[in-house]
Amino acid sequence: MRRFVIIIRCALLPLLVILALLKPVVAGEADVVKVEGHKEGDRGWRFNVTVRHDDTGWDHYANRWEVITEDGTILATRVLHHPHENEQPFTRSLSGVEIPQGVKKVFIRAHDSVHGHGGQVKPFVVE
Template sequence: MNRLLPLLFLATPAFADAPVIEDVTYSNGRFNVTLSHGDTGWDDYADGWRVELADGTVLGTRTLAHPHVDEQPFTRSSNIAVPAGVDVVYVRASDSVGGWATRTERFSIR
């Protein structure tokens, strides 16, 4: 049994850190989100960000279709409609290994 224990650790997947939301700007319905992440290539890269309401309702998602190994941090934009009367949104990032991060960044749009 003791000989099998080291093999169990080798088979356990390593979880990379979630992307970090470095900056968010909003103007005329357009979000600009700057992320940093330890992209290593197609096996682990920041693959998106989304804008949510406090209750988790997703207003829009920006999919990132490829790694940004040599471009860190990087900014991508998306036009996302925000309902009238909403003053605060939350931005959540995702990576290809861990999926959507548990942490969000609160952002005031007004």
């Protein structure tokens, strides 16, 4: 029995090390989890966007979010200049977003440095 325990321990340790090294690969896509927005008079719209991503450092982090139209036209981009490993989820703002006349709904999508787009997108109704 003791020999069996030693074999199991010897097999599990390398597996745990491999899993720890794979973390940057499995961080997943960046998700938009919350959007708030309001019109700032004639200065355009201000958006407060909350993003969740398992940032693992400079090699894999959420590096921007965008305001887009239904047809995919990018209206504005908020660049995220560094990883947020210890701040999840995190909220960042962008002011001066111009939304064209007649557009009733926009979408907020996040982007990460490995997967690009693909995580959860949130709609925002323009009133």
